[in-house]
Amino acid sequence: MKNHHAAHPADFGTVLGEAPGGVAVRSSNYDSIADEDMPARDWFHSTIDGVYMGYKWQCVELARRWMYANHGYVFEDVAMAYDIFRIREVVRPATGERLPLHSFRNGAKRPPEPGALMIWNEGGEFEVTGHVAVVTEVGADHVRVVEQNVEDAVWPDGRPWSRELPMRKRDGGYTVDCTYDDGEIIGWVIQTGDPTHAEVELDDNPALFEIHRHALAPAPAAKASWLDPEDPIQANYIELMKGENLSKDPADMSAYYTVSATALREIRRATNELHRMFMHATNQVMKDDALLARFNLPPALWPRIRRSWNNRRNEMITGRMDFSMRPDGLKLYEYNADSASCYMEAGFLLGRWAEAFGCNAGRDPAAGLHDALVDAWTETEIDGVLHIMLDDDLEETYHALYMREAIEKAGIRTHMIQGLDGLQWGEDGEVLDAEGTPIRWVWKTWAWETALDEIREDLAEDEENLRLHRTIDRATQPPRLVDVLLREDVMVFEPLWALVTSNKAILPIVREMFPSSRFLLNTGYELTDELRASGYAAKPIVGRCGANVSLYNRKEDLVAATDGRFEERDTIYQELFRLPQVEGRNAQLQAFTVDGAFAGVGIRVDPSLIITTDSDLLPLRVVTDGEFLRR
Structure with missing residues (x-):
């Protein structure tokens, strides 16, 4: 979420003011935190009486903490602040008692009242997450709220609120305006047994969640040249596909798929919500040996995995969620949070196809993928050479070259290492590349499981052997993959903790933690x-x-x-939730994450019920709801 910091924002955790009930409102100025002050992720978890309130000091945390302090109940944990508008009950943790919660759309005939939660939609000022504030005062033409993670300025003496919002009455309803031009208030949520004027949720037209296949007219010529063989990225793709093809079926050169704008909105929302859920579940696993044992990871590696998780600089760059979307729902199959592929095809290749052959239908839903990668790499603040490690494989090669473009555009120097030849030992077990440069930052196409297979085969469960700088005779044996990736002073993307997030053993845990999610099977x-x-x-x-x-x-x-x-x-x-069939092919949607947020979507199709690495990646376009329903 963007933040309207004051000229001199208060340091993280500073009390900005006090909400009713003596609840402290605190600064969320994360830029002021030194790594040594709060080195572990758990330090950011706010709890009272063992009840999780949220992430310090974000907006949802204050809303839950205020409710708990003043009324003894909380709403369920949510991935995004805007999700609160859909919640229909609160619970008292001490007794399990459940009480009704009703939502009132902005403009409703029931006005907000003190204690209500004001909810903002995603986008603009509150991009990705939305926002929530607690209403503390209601006047004839204004509403006053307390909130966190917005201005981070200490309130003036004697003022008991964060921000004042204009309110007007029109046509019997009440409308509250955000003080930021790009902020949109959805409405307010009140714990009440009276549903009069409350929001009645209407489902979207199920037809908007179908997937359509179309053909260009005229079709591209059979031998049309549309790629540049002088570009190494495209050359490797051409070699893999044995020509400038999208698939083995010539008909696919003129084919493209469409989804509606409403469907894209749902996919985007699902991706952002689910990423947060998987992060919560990963944290839960890290704290529980019994859960971690489910993941079939060598116990001798558990301390390293946990240290990786607790290192706040050690974040994911990329991930991919695989979905089935049908008129009866959008459901997640799994989260590929380690070495996710298909970025080059979605972020470049299929857009190039549309440009070359004049596919002007709607828009490309992965057009911003490359820019998102550049932004994410810029945020890493890598201060040396990033080594890109990959196998001698055509798909890995063009994927790595595409990623290198984004990395270097972010101002980071790179060296590519294909295979392990040329690696050499430096001092104290440090690994050097063929040019003698120490390897300290790594982005890899290899999955972490590849490194684990090496451990399982060569090192078994011997904890002393897992002290990697003592495992082999460096005078006679060259460095192995594990000697690079598991060295303590090497930062790897994706991080070691992604072994947990990407493992399908996490799926039952996510489902148990978020049983009401409409996106989980x-x-x-x-x-x-x-x-x-x-x-x-x-x-x-x-x-x-x-x-x-x-x-x-x-x-x-x-x-x-x-x-x-x-x-x-x-x-x-x-649970079996089959893929939709689109003109004889099963279609799976792939939502890409960058830095933990939705960054684009693509489609993979196959006559088989199960999508595999051999399934075809074909063009996907997003069209307006009206256009989608007319086709």
């Missing part, structure tokens, strides 16, 4: 009667690219399966 470690009744997918917890997945219908008939190298891994069971 029922998932468990055991096959239950409920899962049998719905049909289910059996997935290895560390499988990749759709490998070793089996789908069973409600009669427990096997309807589809893939092979692979993960058949001996533990399994999770997920």
Whole structure:
């Protein structure tokens, strides 16, 4: 969220003022925090009586803390502040008692009142997350609120509120205006048993969640040249695809898919909410040995994984969420939070196809992907050479070259290391590249599981062997992948903790923590009667690219399966929610995250019920709802 800092914002945690009930309102000026002052993520968790209030000192944290201090109840944990407008009850943690909560759309005939929560939509001033404030005073033409994570200025002496918002009455309703031009207030939420004038949620037209396939007219010529073989990124793609092709089917050169603007809004919202949920779940796993044991990770690595999580500079750059979208819902299959692919195709290639062949339908929903990557790399503040490590693989090569463009545009110097040849030992077990440059910052195309396979094979569970600088004779043996990636002073993207977030063993935990999320499928470690009744997918917890997945219908008939190298891994069971069929092909939407936020979406299609690494990536466009329904 952007922040209207004062000329001299108060340091993080400074009490700005006091809300009714003696609740302190604090500064969230994160720029003022020194790493040594708050080195671990848990230090940012606000709790009272063992009840989690939120992340210090954000807007949702104040709203929950104010409710708890004044009334003894809280609303459920939410990924985004705007989600509060959808909540329909609060709960008293001490007794489990549930009380009704009603939402009133801005302009409703019931005005806000002291104790109500004012809710802002995502976008503008409150991009991505939305915002929430507590109403403390209501006048004839104004509303006063207390809030966190906005101005971070100490209130003037004697003033008991953060901000005053204009309110006007028109046509029997009450409208509250934000004091920022680009902030939009959705409405207010009141704990009351009286639903008069409350919001009645209307579902979007289910037809807006279909996916359509179209063909260009005229179709591109069979041998049309539209890529630049002199560009290494495009040259590697051409070699992999054996020509300037999108798939093995010539008809796909003129094909594109569309989704509605409403669908894109839902995908964006789901992606942002789910990322927050997975971060909450990852934190829960890090605190619980019994949960972490579910992930089939060497116990000797647990302390390192936890240190990686607690290092606040060690953040994700990229991730990809795989969705099934049908008229009856948008559901997440999994979160690929480690070495996610398809960025080059979505962020460059398919936009190039549209430009070359004049596909002017709607807009490209991944057009901003490259710029988002540049911004994310700029935020890392890398102060040396970033080594890009990859295998001798065509897809990894063009993916790495595309990422290098964004990294270097962010002002970061890079060296590419393809394979492990040329690595050499420096002092004290430090690893150097072929030119003698120490490797201290790494972005990799390899999944962390590749490094773990090396550990499992060579080092087993010997904790002394996991002291990597003592594992081999450096005089006779060259550095291995683990000697680079698991060295304590090397910062790796994606971070080691992504082993937890990307492992499908986290899916049952996320579902348990957020049972009311409309984006999550029922998932468990055991096959239950409920899962049998719905049909289910059996997935290895560390499988990749759709490998070793089996789908069973409600009669427990096997309807589809893939092979692979993960058949001996533990399994999770997920409610069967099939992909939509679009003119004979199953279509899966892939939402890309950059720095933890939605950055674009693409589509992958296949005649098979299970999407794999061989499934086709084809052009996707977003059109207005009206245009979508007319086609």
